[in-house]
Amino acid sequence: MDDNNEKKPEDLFGFRYAGDGQESEPRKVEPERGEAAEPETETIYSPYSSHSDEPPRTSTYGSASSTYTYGPYSGGGGSSISSEAGDSDAKADMVPTVRESRPFTVSGNGRNWESPPRRKGTSLRAVFASFMVGVVAVGGLMFAADRGNWFSDTSLKSVVASSGSSSSAKANTVVSNTTDTVRPNNISKIFEQASPAVVKIETYTTVQSRSSGGGSWLDDPFFRQFFGDEQNGQGGSGSDGSTGNGSDDNLQESGMGSGFIFDSTGYILTNEHVIDGAKKVEVTVNGYDQPFTAEVLGSSYDLDLAVLKIEGSNFPTLKLGDSSASNMGDWVVAIGNPYGFDHTVTVGVLSSNEREISIQDTNGTRNYEHLLQTDASINPGNSGGPLLNLNGEVIGINTAVSSEAQGIGFAIPTSTISEVLDNLKTNTKIPSKPSPFIGATLQDMTESIARQLGLSSASGAVVNSVLYNSPAYNGDLRQYDVITGIDGTSYNNSEEIIAAIQKKSVGDKATLNVTRAGKNIEITVTIGDKNEFEEQQQTQTQQ
Numbered sequence: 001m002d003d004n005n006e007k008k009p010e011d012l013f014g015f016r017y018a019g020d021g022q023e024s025e026p027r028k029v030e031p032e033r034g035e036a037a038e039p040e041t042e043t044i045y046s047p048y049s050s051h052s053d054e055p056p057r058t059s060t061y062g063s064a065s066s067t068y069t070y071g072p073y074s075g076g077g078g079s080s081i082s083s084e085a086g087d088s089d090a091k092a093d094m095v096p097t098v099r100e101s102r103p104f105t106v107s108g109n110g111r112n113w114e115s116p117p118r119r120k121g122t123s124l125r126a127v128f129a130s131f132m133v134g135v136v137a138v139g140g141l142m143f144a145a146d147r148g149n150w151f152s153d154t155s156l157k158s159v160v161a162s163s164g165s166s167s168s169a170k171a172n173t174v175v176s177n178t179t180d181t182v183r184p185n186n187i188s189k190i191f192e193q194a195s196p197a198v199v200k201i202e203t204y205t206t207v208q209s210r211s212s213g214g215g216s217w218l219d220d221p222f223f224r225q226f227f228g229d230e231q232n233g234q235g236g237s238g239s240d241g242s243t244g245n246g247s248d249d250n251l252q253e254s255g256m257g258s259g260f261i262f263d264s265t266g267y268i269l270t271n272e273h274v275i276d277g278a279k280k281v282e283v284t285v286n287g288y289d290q291p292f293t294a295e296v297l298g299s300s301y302d303l304d305l306a307v308l309k310i311e312g313s314n315f316p317t318l319k320l321g322d323s324s325a326s327n328m329g330d331w332v333v334a335i336g337n338p339y340g341f342d343h344t345v346t347v348g349v350l351s352s353n354e355r356e357i358s359i360q361d362t363n364g365t366r367n368y369e370h371l372l373q374t375d376a377s378i379n380p381g382n383s384g385g386p387l388l389n390l391n392g393e394v395i396g397i398n399t400a401v402s403s404e405a406q407g408i409g410f411a412i413p414t415s416t417i418s419e420v421l422d423n424l425k426t427n428t429k430i431p432s433k434p435s436p437f438i439g440a441t442l443q444d445m446t447e448s449i450a451r452q453l454g455l456s457s458a459s460g461a462v463v464n465s466v467l468y469n470s471p472a473y474n475g476d477l478r479q480y481d482v483i484t485g486i487d488g489t490s491y492n493n494s495e496e497i498i499a500a501i502q503k504k505s506v507g508d509k510a511t512l513n514v515t516r517a518g519k520n521i522e523i524t525v526t527i528g529d530k531n532e533f534e535e536q537q538q539t540q541t542q543q
Contacts, residue, residue: 191335203257257383258383264314271384275308300430307424326389331348333388333389351373356368368400371399379401384399434506438525443463461497472525482516
């Protein structure tokens with residue numbers, strides 16, 4: 001046997017590279033020991049050998065039709081052999097090469113070519129012993145896990161608690177209430193306990209008053225949409241305009257809202273705009289077949305609150321909670337009668353607090369303060385209904401919604417309600433904050449108005465009207481006067497002028513810089529209280 005070290009690498013694996021200047025020759029295969037010496041050859045094909053003396057032709061890989069894929073397990077493309085130009089007849093021949101038949105294995109550095117001895121089969125006893133060891137190990141782990149409660153919630157909490165000190169670096173990124181990642185599961189319980197105290201309120205007005213020229217702000221569809229009240233004629237009124245109750249044929253349903261009982265003797269809290277202008281108010285209580293006729297005890301236009309009273313006792317009630325204790329992001333629940341769908345529950349969060357909005361109607365302007373904002377769905381008919389926390393306590397009264405957005409609703413907080421609740425129950429006057437005013441309606445100046453008045457500048461505000469016996473009237477402010485400033489300070493529009501007046505105190509003197517008929521004059525007025533002025537007007541009207 002030849003020395004293996006003298007063989008080329010290609011000889012060891014039975015292949016040779018053609019084109020090295022040597023002709024491939026058949027090799028004799030030596031017989032193994034104990035066998036007859038018979039001549040034997042093995043044919044091996046060298047793909048790059050040729051009968052010519054020319055060097056091997058190059059191969060071109062990756063033809064145009066190859067497909068490429070990405071990843072560690074991508075397949076290779078095919079290969080083809082092409083000849084140079086002018087040698088199209090030359091073809092690569094497969095030249096047989098004879099090598100020795102030598103059983104071998106490759107190991108280490110290429111030495112020790114003898115085949116290793118065959119391993120003896122594993123005995124049945126060893127297999128059985130291994131199986132028993134596995135059974136004992138798994139059984140022991142299962143017993144220990146059961147006794148130690150390795151996979152229970154308690155053990156997991158203890159593991160988290162024990163690892164808290166080692167993971168203090170990540171404490172700021174971990175939410176403390178990770179278990180409360182979904183909506184609370186006590187919503188149904190809150191609704192079950194609070195729903196009986198939520199009532200439906202229906203208001204009625206006479207047909208004649210509804211068709212008169214004056215009308216009520218309830219006739220304004222835009223205003224009713226913003227407040228979230230039912231449209232006129234809905235909720236069971238017939239085609240002839242009657243309510244169908246048979247008792248008041250000249251009454252027509254004018255609106256629908258919600259409320260809740262806060263005293264078991266029949267005291268109900270709702271919004272003032274729900275019952276405003278009503279000749280009759282009916283309250284439907286859950287569990288009672290017939291609605292109750294309610295009496296309006298007290299109301300506040302500015303605060304938009306009203307207290308009703310129905311006859312009876314042992315009514316279900318809701319507890320007033322502390323709205324100041326609620327935080328933004330807390331879950332809240334709203335219950336009401338949107339579009340006549342009795343006792344509808346919606347859920348959301350407290351989006352913000354201390355919101356301020358203003359709503360104008362035919363009776364004036366409501367300036368809301370300290371409102372709660374929520375994304376709990378509030379629709380027409382929800383007005384006056386309760387906004388609850390997860391303890392089932394009332395933290396607000398659903399009052400208004402934004403008609404130009406979704407998920408923007410407002411509720412009057414209980415912090416405001418608690419201050420005036422006794423006044424509403426006893427129908428006593430609610431102390432109101434002074435509201436400085438002069439009693440004039442102003443409009444922004446435009447280029448067109450300035451040309452009509454013969455003015456070269458469009459700054460300031462033009463007076464549209466002056467209330468009789470108001471501070472502006474007593475100071476001789478007239479229609480079409482242009483107010484350009486107050487106390488020597490110039491202002492560009494009506495908004496700036498009104499803001500400057502409201503910053504003054506009731507009883508203060510103010511000098512209005514006015515342009516009248518092309519001449520600049522000064523008018524002195526005494527700042528009055530709007531609330532007091534309106535009360536005087538109402539008293540004179542009643543007399």
